[in-house]
Amino acid sequence: MMTIKELSEKLNLKLSGGAEGLTNEITGGYTSDLLSDVIGHAEQGNVWITLQTHKNVMAIASLKELACVIIVNDLEPSEDMISQSNEENIPVFVTSESTFEITGKIYNLINK
Amino acid sequence: MEFEFIVEGGNFIKAGTASSQLKKILKQLNVDPKVVKRVVVALYEAEVNIVAHAYSGVVQITISTESINIRLVDEGPGIPDINLAMQTGYSTASSEVREMGFGAGMGLPNMKNNSDVLNITSEVGKGTIVEMSFFLNQ
Numbered sequence: 001m002m003t004i005k006e007l008s009e010k011l012n013l014k015l016s017g018g019a020e021g022l023t024n025e026i027t028g029g030y031t032s033d034l035l036s037d038v039i040g041h042a043e044q045g046n047v048w049i050t051l052q053t054h055k056n057v058m059a060i061a062s063l064k065e066l067a068c069v070i071i072v073n074d075l076e077p078s079e080d081m082i083s084q085s086n087e088e089n090i091p092v093f094v095t096s097e098s099t100f101e102i103t104g105k106i107y108n109l110i111n112k
Numbered sequence: 113m114e115f116e117f118i119v120e121g122g123n124f125i126k127a128g129t130a131s132s133q134l135k136k137i138l139k140q141l142n143v144d145p146k147v148v149k150r151v152v153v154a155l156y157e158a159e160v161n162i163v164a165h166a167y168s169g170v171v172q173i174t175i176s177t178e179s180i181n182i183r184l185v186d187e188g189p190g191i192p193d194i195n196l197a198m199q200t201g202y203s204t205a206s207s208e209v210r211e212m213g214f215g216a217g218m219g220l221p222n223m224k225n226n227s228d229v230l231n232i233t234s235e236v237g238k239g240t241i242v243e244m245s246f247f248l249n250q
Contacts, residue, residue, distance in 0.1 A: 033213050034213050034216040034218065035160075035212070035213040035214055035216075036157065036214070036216050036218035036219050036222055037216065037218060039153050039156065039157065039218075039222055040153075040218060040221075040222045040225070044149075050213075052212065052213045054124070054212055055124075055125060056124055056127060056128065056160075056212065056213075056214075057213075059127065059128035059131075059132065059156070060128075060156070062132065063128070063131060063132065063135065063152045063153065063156055064149075064153075080125065
């Protein structure tokens with residue numbers, strides 16, 4: 001299984017917060033911007049790929065025990081999202097890539 | 113064991129406080145992680161519904177050896193047609209709420225799927241009462 005750190009290095013993801021959670025392992029991923037969809041379908045240890053940048057993202061990541069959050073299209077996470085990511089030790093990354101591109105790359109890396 | 117939390121309408125910063133606290137409590141009580149997941153998901157959705165739609169609300173949680181019972185009482189606009197509200201994809205959320213990724217009409221279905229019993233009663237112009245039960249020994 002791959003750790004978040006390994007994944008972020010392979011994909012050049014920029015870390016915004018939650019550095020203490022980098023050694024967590026990844027079980028898979030879920031791509032969605034609808035919060036209740038993530039609540040209903042994401043699994044523990046998943047990478048969550050989204051364009052949402054507010055604090056509630058971290059509340060859901062914590063409740064669902066997700067591995068990390070990746071924000072696409074170089075969007076910036078809000079300050080309170082970053083501070084909660086540090087409190088929960090759930091890493092938040094930013095990528096310049098689109099949802100489609102980054103999801104495809106992660107899918108290939110995880111399913112090797 | 114009984115706990116009570118206040119939920120403020122419109123305050124998305126605090127949305128999820130009760131579910132996050134309850135998660136810690138249930139973990140300390142060694143409740144089956146699968147049950148904990150169902151409870152916190154259903155409670156989070158119910159909390160967000162109060163934040164998104166009502167003016168204020170109270171969450172009352174009772175934990176016994178057999179079950180976890182959650183009652184959410186809000187002061188708000190109420191739900192005119194509960195069957196319609198239960199349909200996946202139906203939502204009356206504002207555009208601001210939708211932009212945040214809420215209001216996709218999946219909250220009540222998530223609550224139904226994750227609880228063992230779900231009861232909703234509502235009075236238009238007054239408020240809504242949501243009761244959920246989760247059985248521990250199944």
